[in-house]
Amino acid sequence: METLFIDKKFAYDGSQLRSLFAYLDHGLLGPSIVAWEGGCNIPFTHMVDGEDLLAKAVIQGDEMVHFIIEVFDRDLFSGVALQRLFASICKDYLQTHTKALNGKSLYRDGDDIYLDDKKLSISIATKSPVSVMIHFAMNITNQGTPVSTLSLQDLKLETKTVAEDVMNLFRSEYTKIIEATQKVRPIP
Amino acid sequence: METLFIDKKFAYDGSQLRSLFAYLDHGLLGPSIVAWEGGCNIPFTHMVDGEDLLAKAVIQGDEMVHFIIEVFDRDLFSGVALQRLFASICKDYLQTHTKALNGKSLYRDGDDIYLDDKKLSISIATKSPVSVMIHFAMNITNQGTPVSTLSLQDLKLETKTVAEDVMNLFRSEYTKIIEATQKVRPIP
Amino acid sequence: METLFIDKKFAYDGSQLRSLFAYLDHGLLGPSIVAWEGGCNIPFTHMVDGEDLLAKAVIQGDEMVHFIIEVFDRDLFSGVALQRLFASICKDYLQTHTKALNGKSLYRDGDDIYLDDKKLSISIATKSPVSVMIHFAMNITNQGTPVSTLSLQDLKLETKTVAEDVMNLFRSEYTKIIEATQKVRPIP
């Protein structure tokens, strides 16, 4: 799995969630996770979460750290399971790397990370004809978000370090999952 | 997903990791997670983890809480991802439900849960011709284990409550994963 | 499997055969079958049956009862097999619930239901990136159809009752098929 932190800032508008984004825009071949900082504003035409579409949700933030994961040749169930694992990795990382929580605990509910009722992240996992893809983003600031949010600034953490660390943790998790499928005997 | 805590104690010897165990032995139809208490002693012929086979590992404990998960019609990659999610759910649950950690943090490494270098759990995910199956077990005591271990007794937690709670959490996670695959628009 | 009879009348024009139609337009999550009454007129751009496209077929009727079935995470072969089973269920239901046939027998040929050379139904099964989908429709009247047809009026049957009954029968069939995949031992 290739990883890349893209140093240029740009907004996520949903158009990045298309197959081969990391390859065609950033030259990463194969399974990949990329990250960058930027605003978030997803027009209705690019929204893929049916729940958001039904709720006519507004999904936006002034500054977030975005992750796009692409894994080839897997079904959507696997993609959603990986999304939950990535959320879990982020939560555990943040919990152990900040002192700003004052003994409180972040928790994961499905693909979301919360502190009390403050939402840190947004995410969706979906399927292209050749891959499963995940968008996951965490607030860097609480500006411009339509709901009560938590941000990396609240946690006093530096975005790029967080992004690179969780990408490395996810790459390691992904590699070990693949290996675990290649060293087990089948059962009757 | 059906869940069941089996009140009868019996040892896990690897023979329980076969397709339809929950259905044929306990009447649970469809995807399921069952749990029970008992010793652990896996003879070489029932060992399916290639790494253990290569290492000629001894896998045993005097008293553990065992979980068997079975999910039909999925590939092994999905099975291993679910295994990691279950480990993550257990770790999070234990961390927030015990006061015996004194500010220390449990952590998950792949499918294992640790406190410092003390290992709480063992696990394997594998494939039958009709399903993927997971065995996951946590020490109830530290007696009879071949390595330095952590146990639910150390955490001062009651086994059956833990087992039923994490099974409910996993059922909820599984249901939401399935739903997440049924309400998302595909991408190009 | 969710079922719904939509009480509003509207024409089927092929645009309803898209993934998540039942979820996004009618709030049904997961595998589903929905039905409604309305005309049928499928412009060439929405036609998906290659045979119709080659034949430059005209597919229309003034009043039909339409069914849209969506099942996630299955291949097209399964979708076509389910389509045949649904046609079979409809045929059997109509045969045993009408007295208007005077001893004659309806028969199924692939996905079509006939009485002699009179065609009762049209159908197509196809694949979205996330699901397989089936459109199946039976004439309520014989008005506006381009070929010799049979209709529910000829059979003196009330449309909504028929629709709800066959949807319930299909839900039951689908549930039992799933269960049958979860209680059988594999063979060598």
Next chain:
Amino acid sequence: METLFIDKKFAYDGSQLRSLFAYLDHGLLGPSIVAWEGGCNIPFTHMVDGEDLLAKAVIQGDEMVHFIIEVFDRDLFSGVALQRLFASICKDYLQTHTKALNGKSLYRDGDDIYLDDKKLSISIATKSPVSVMIHFAMNITNQGTPVSTLSLQDLKLETKTVAEDVMNLFRSEYTKIIEATQKVRPIP
């Protein structure tokens, strides 16, 4: 799909439900349906239906016509759907080819065919590592059956003719299903 009526009589004991039975024992390559006449007695060790295993069912009959269907490279869901279609084809064929029913109707419930509470058939669909396989059998006589049964003798039908006809109908159904997956445009 190859079809064969095996003229030699022999009992079905469950051992025939293994991959490549038609190829290794009768030289039929590829998807196939074979039929023969003989008794039925399935020892517990060859029983694959979990429901029968739980019920400690006795499955036997003195003379039945047996069918073994094998289709490669499909999942069990497809296999069970094909099993239901085969039961449906048999029921429709019998209904229209006998005069012995006196206006009564056979009906299909899942994979079984009944007249009132008399059971005509037994069936199971399962999975080998390389194929899905179906055993389906109808009573030729009512001798030796543990429950109230219907038989081809009751229907005054000649076994071999029935067997060859339903095999031809199934081959045609199977071919048309495959073709239907190869001439449809995908949808969004």
Next chain:
Amino acid sequence: METLFIDKKFAYDGSQLRSLFAYLDHGLLGPSIVAWEGGCNIPFTHMVDGEDLLAKAVIQGDEMVHFIIEVFDRDLFSGVALQRLFASICKDYLQTHTKALNGKSLYRDGDDIYLDDKKLSISIATKSPVSVMIHFAMNITNQGTPVSTLSLQDLKLETKTVAEDVMNLFRSEYTKIIEATQKVRPIP
């Protein structure tokens, strides 16, 4: 597998690489390979090879023999493997059917055929929602190609004969591959 040499000349512009091309434009149902002669000019919007897109490649030739292969219900890995086999079949055929090589050897590198550094062919394998498809083309002349090329004229071979022969060889290869999946016993 159906094969067809289309006698009408027309240019390949990438639009032919869409599902059901052989069925909807030429009436071939099921897995197929078709061939025709014509120029090659692929606008950027029809280009599917990410490597070409990244390189802003110019893909053209004045006269080529084009092949479109479509196989249903397979993954892209299988499609790419078939593409390599087709390239291999073409290379072997040309090597043994021309005397113009003067003892030199053609070689295959992935999906390309070369003589020294002269490129004979272009190819891509991709995935539609219902099938995998391959475009493979060999130069008939060296006119209009942007790189150093080899052509069938250099090899003094008649295009239509070559095309029909390699299509027959590929059909035979495909048939034997399918058969090989239907006559082997599974292993533990």
Next chain:
Amino acid sequence: METLFIDKKFAYDGSQLRSLFAYLDHGLLGPSIVAWEGGCNIPFTHMVDGEDLLAKAVIQGDEMVHFIIEVFDRDLFSGVALQRLFASICKDYLQTHTKALNGKSLYRDGDDIYLDDKKLSISIATKSPVSVMIHFAMNITNQGTPVSTLSLQDLKLETKTVAEDVMNLFRSEYTKIIEATQKVRPIP
């Protein structure tokens, strides 16, 4: 893909064609190709090629170079296609690396390599519950073979060099196939 030439000589008796052979016996994790020298004698109970079973074939040779390929998470169709590609790679390699053919050409027919009617190789591709596996072997001598054979001695080639070279070529081919599935845009 891992590759290994095993320096110890041992006979192939069919028992090596089981999942995880390279991992459990030689420590290679993941997709792999291993080779070794030794006799060949496959008892009936280990024979998996149905054609050989029907023909009651004798498969043996005094000294062959054996290859075992294992690829995880692929269907048998892919496995057979890879087998054909490996045969093709071996044939091309031998043709260009020997001077002993005196202008004659080796040819591949399915999974076999021939010179005129002399057979150089034997092969089978099959499926374990977790992988597809290929056995491919070429004669080192013509001693002990039941049919007219060709051997590496006839070609005056050194076995270990051949084995390592074709394993490297296959690894490269496999890697490029995987990459080709990860850089192509899907089509409609």
